[in-house]
Amino acid sequence: MRKYLILASASLAxxxxxxxxxxxxxxxxTERIVSVSKQHTEIMYALxxxxxxxxxxxxxxxxxxxxxxxxxxxxxxxxxxGLVAAKPTMIIHDGPASIGPEHVVxxxxxxxxxxxxxxxxxxxxxxxxxxxxEMGQYFHRExxxxxxxxxxxxxxxxxxxxxxxxxxxxxxxxxxxxQANNVYLVMTGKSxxxxxVSWAGGTMAVEGEKGMKQLSAEVVAQSxxxxxxxxxxxxxxxxxxxxxxELPGVxxxxxxxxxxxxxxxxxxxxxxxxxxxQNVLALQKLIHQNGQVQ
Numbered sequence: 146m147r148k149y150l151i152l153a154s155a156s157l158a159x160x161x162x163x164x165x166x167x168x169x170x171x172x173x174x175t176e177r178i179v180s181v182s183k184q185h186t187e188i189m190y191a192l193x194x195x196x197x198x199x200x201x202x203x204x205x206x207x208x209x210x211x212x213x214x215x216x217x218x219x220x221x222x223x224x225x226x227g228l229v230a231a232k233p234t235m236i237i238h239d240g241p242a243s244i245g246p247e248h249v250v251x252x253x254x255x256x257x258x259x260x261x262x263x264x265x266x267x268x269x270x271x272x273x274x275x276x277x278x279e280m281g282q283y284f285h286r287e288x289x290x291x292x293x294x295x296x297x298x299x300x301x302x303x304x305x306x307x308x309x310x311x312x313x314x315x316x317x318x319x320x321x322x323x324q325a326n327n328v329y330l331v332m333t334g335k336s337x338x339x340x341x342v343s344w345a346g347g348t349m350a351v352e353g354e355k356g357m358k359q360l361s362a363e364v365v366a367q368s369x370x371x372x373x374x375x376x377x378x379x380x381x382x383x384x385x386x387x388x389x390x391e392l393p394g395v396x397x398x399x400x401x402x403x404x405x406x407x408x409x410x411x412x413x414x415x416x417x418x419x420x421x422x423q424n425v426l427a428l429q430k431l432i433h434q435n436g437q438v439q
Contacts, residue, residue, distance in 0.1 A: 179233040181220040181244055184267055184416040186211050188277060191293055191419040194284035200231040203324075207412040207420075219325050221245045225252055236260045268337070270301060273417040293419045300422020301344070307429055308346035315432045317342045318350040318370035318400065319414065320360060320392065322379025329360040329379060329392060338374075338414040341421070345428040347372070365394030372432045373400040376411040407431050 176197040180186040186205035189195045195210070202220040205211045217227035220243055228236070228249075236253065238244045240262050253260065263283070267276040274294040281290025319332040319342075332338040333353030342349055350368035351358065358364065373395065375383075383389050389406060390396040400406055409431075413424040 175234070177232055177234045178237060179217060179228060179231050179235070180205060180237045181217065181223065182237060182239045183207070183412060184239070184418055185237050185263075185280070187412070187418045187420075188280050188293075189284070192277075192281055192284055192286040192289045194280070194286050199233065200227070207410075222325060223249045225249045228253065228258075229256070233258055238262055240266070267417055270297070270417065270421070273297070273421070277419070297419065297422050300426060304344055304422060304425040304429060307426070308344065311346040311433050314346055314348045315371040316350045316368065317347045317372045317374060317432055318365065318368055318398075319374045319376070320379060321357065321376045321411065322382060323357070324378060330357040331360050331364060332356060332414070333358055337416055341414060341425050341428055342432070344425045345432060347432045360393055362394035366397055369398055370400045371403075371405065373398065373406040374409045374414070374431070375406060376409055376414065378411060380408040
């Protein structure tokens with residue numbers, strides 16, 4: 146009996162040591178974060194703060210490692226079952242207007258699952274750098290956040306200098322396949338993609354009050370772009386130049402006649418983040434040179 150008491154006491158002592166040894170590390174290891182913001186997901190990886198990320202929404206497609214995590218639905222069409230299955234201790238999101246549906250958000254509140262929204266929205270270069278800073282502070286990656294901001298500044302400075310040397314500003318049409326509503330859309334001058342086209346030394350072919358409008362033959366014909374950028378999911382869904390030509394109005398454009406239709410990654414054009422500078426530089430190479438449908 147005495148032998149068992151000694152063993153039990155030793156076991157309790159070991160458990161106590163484990164429990165109180167490096168308390169911060171223990172808390173960090175038990176945190177389970179779900180990100181339903183593609184912008185925040187990429188920043189977490191860039192900061193080296195992804196170790197407790199256990200699930201993402203389906204729009205979080207960069208970096209490649211993010212696509213290997215379980216998904217919880219589209220950020221505006223979240224799956225309660227997927228979220229609960231991830232057992233989150235924190236859900237990071239862009240703001241009330243970017244998450245839904247409402248009944249799922251209410252259920253999350255009833256379940257008392259903490260949700261985190263950072264104060265800045267990251268829709269301009271300055272606010273994006275501030276978002277780096279805030280997320281760096283939250284995840285204790287301040288130095289990494291400073292490095293990301295400096296890199297963005299360097300690359301954007303180079304891109305803006307390059308843009309001054311281009312004599313012409315090609316008219317660019319961005320076609321995006323909306324997976325949530327199963328239709329092709331075009332980005333307008335109100336979109337994030339429009340900012341990047343402007344920084345790259347181009348102009349947007351379509352204007353509008355909102356960032357997207359539905360693709361139609363009339364919209365494309367009126368815009369008659371010099372260059373068409375087709376985001377990856379829609380491009381791959383079509384799969385060939387012949388199929389691309391069947392999109393409304395596309396075959397009548399200068400871009401199609403001159404073989405200036407290019408595949409671009411959706412996540413490079415729809416939000417600002419750590420790679421925005423290098424994405425603008427890559428965009429410059431596409432819109433300021435002749436090329437083939439790839």
